[in-house]
Amino acid sequence: MTRVAVVAHRKKTLGGGLGELRRRLTDAGVDDLLWYEVPKSRKAPKKARKAVEWGAELILVWGGDGMVQHCVDALAGWDGAIGIIPAGTANLLATNLGVPQDLEQALGIALGGERRRLDLGRVNGQHFAVMAGAGFDAEMISDADRHLKDEMGKLAYVWTGLRHVRDETVPVKIRVDGEKWFDGEASCVLLGNVSQITGGIEAFDDARPDDGRLEVGVATGHGALDWARTLGRMAVGRTEKSPLVQVTQGRKIDVRFGEPTAYELDGGAYGTSKRLKARVVPDAITVCVPVPGPA
Template sequence: MAHRKKTLGGGLPELRRALADAGAGAAGWYEVPKSKKAPKQARKAVEEGAEVLFVWGGDGMVQRCVDAVAGTAVTVAIVPAGTANLLATQLGIPRDVAAAVDIGLHGERKRYDLGKVDGEHFAVMAGAGFDAALIEDADRSLKRRAGKLAYFRTALRHVRDAPVGTIVHLDDELWFAGDATCLLLGNIGTIAGGIKAFDDASPFDGRLEVGVATAHGALQWARTLARMSTGRTDRSPFVRMASAKRVYAEFTEPVLLELDGGARKPVKRLEAEVAPAAVTFAVPRSR
């Protein structure tokens, strides 16, 4: 499953050669012009009997494919050809076509939890508010020119975004009520730039990490991001954190939503839950 606009090494021709050299040259081949076209093709591959689904692309492409195959026996093998590649980095998959193919064919198979927001699965993190706004603002052209710096540049545009009235229930108990600038749900704890948003996140514990940020303005966000970069995030005075199996949130006005770095439509409410051991990834055997 290949996002034809993404590049890595010698591009898709190198991927074809690597698969052929490994004896998998006769495998089904699916290309899409954008990640939102991937789920239909991924489901088709499953219906045709695929056992391993190679995904060439970034976190958004991987998320779309993972959502399509969640709950099946198909193994997802990532070839990280995106900008941030957060999930591939966490899984220990290098930005090397031949090495990624070898892991996909011969690596360890391991079941991972997923998060699920309003019926759609994510592997790393979902966010509403500040996080989603800066991701949507870091459009494709800017990401191509500036890479990971795109996220930090766009963050500067949103540090003064007004807080929104937010209510969050965790496992049916009221947990937060007040003004907030960001709600994060984490399955894996690291975000763009290598910043650890959730120090205790684990994709094997059957829970989602939950964080609410109340930071507003350049100074408070600078303090919050500095704490995230140099110490435990939960020690910031502008962050509240917990974990849960189910999350329900309401907002007084629509806020942008993102799943694994892919912007979605604004929402005034969301329901999330953990999907335990919902997908199999191919990972290096040393892990």
Template sequence: MSLTVAVVAHRKKTLGAGLDRLRVLITEQDVGDLLWFEVPKSKKAPKKVRKALKQGADLVFVWGGDGTVQRCADAMASSGVPMAILPAGTANLFATNLGIPLDLEEAVRIGFHGRREKLDLGVLNGEHFAVMAGAGFEADMIAEVDGQAKKRLGKLSYVKAAVRHVGGPLVPMKIEIDGATWFDDRASCLLLGNVSTIGGGIEAFDDARPDDGWLEVGVSTAKGPIQWARVIGRMAGGRSDESPFVRITRARKVSARFGAPLTYELDGGEREATTRIEAEAVPGALTICLPPDERS
């Protein structure tokens, strides 16, 4: 039976020979209807995803980076319709964690012929995320990096922003894990993870898996360049939870209150400052197309 296939593409993102090549690759398959949507920015994508689902899409290809994937995952959560990621962004952390290559032909092949798995999402203040969410130092750093800087400097843009923010103040935080107080002190960053690896191949959460039904939770009390260098060094060369400036646990639900408004982010996308965060794991919320399991 022919599939109804949808493409939701951030038209400013690039991968391989581009969107024209993608159209050819898809039409070479046994496709019935092809629903094609291009958007100028990631925040326009959810409306197109919902339209595709309403029109009966059996498979949705998402062309873009983590921000586009996050917006589409939020719209596709619990729909049961598989998402196939075409990693065309500057940062493709979700695709990288899942083993989806930066190769257009292979990513399309995985979409049509790869295995389907139900993976967890997190939801923070009512919005789903696939990779990580955070407040404080990490979110301020991401907020400073605009699209042009990311395009021009890539990962270096995040490094430059990090250097400018390491001297920021510690903020009072009270964090509850599954209803019990876990942290009540001053901190520079709260991070929630669904997967292990963040930018540059650094593992922020060594034991994270996107199919275990948990959110990883980390809080850092590091302040200044020396302490933050020690934190990043520990992440790169050992286990994050061995740093004296980091506490890590896991949770089904997380509630946090901040002593001052903090910017927060979802999968690299900035959101408005808040003094309150409510988050939880949503097991099996997103059906995703993955490479064949080499163990099988």
């Protein structure tokens, strides 16, 4: 039996909780189990690295995208596999990979699913699995603080988003693979490794987490009407057909802002910066995903 480790955010819950997870692992014959609980996702990397040092070949990450982001940042390049148990407020990577928010099914995929090698993005020295955002997106996430998320769940993002729809644009210059691509005012810059973002919207229609590229998107509108038009177009059609959005792909992206701008990685706020240096890291991590059904 593969040596299994659990790295869990103890404040997150799913199904019968962590006690139920331990029981199910025992019932599945997992006797050689390493168990780590953390009070905050930023403490997870140390435990993930410790699990590798103790010989773990499969690490189950219990929590949301923040827990997953911190773990993949620590484990990038590792030969073992990560199983996602989506117990967080936002579970975008799990959703994009078809891992349901159900303890029994998610554990079944982690122990018996297919293992898929995925790319990661890297921004200013930190890896991300889902997306990086700056401007409107990051301000919204920063405001959805821990207390508000605990009280309102996913509605916290809607509430804080409404507070920022009137935010002003900032000057932005973007180079993609060494070539100038965008020079103008923007309210939001997104770098994506997968297609679906918060609310189930397909922000990057052609994104694949194993194609060796990152998606790049810029939103130029601001104000409630512009954002309603933009999100409406993204919800019912291809994103690039919106007159307020520009989209491309690349391996190396250099974003420069005219003023310090808030940015986030996989739903976690990382402060402000006047520059984002990003690149794709191909085949960086292995994740357990559902076995494909018949065509």
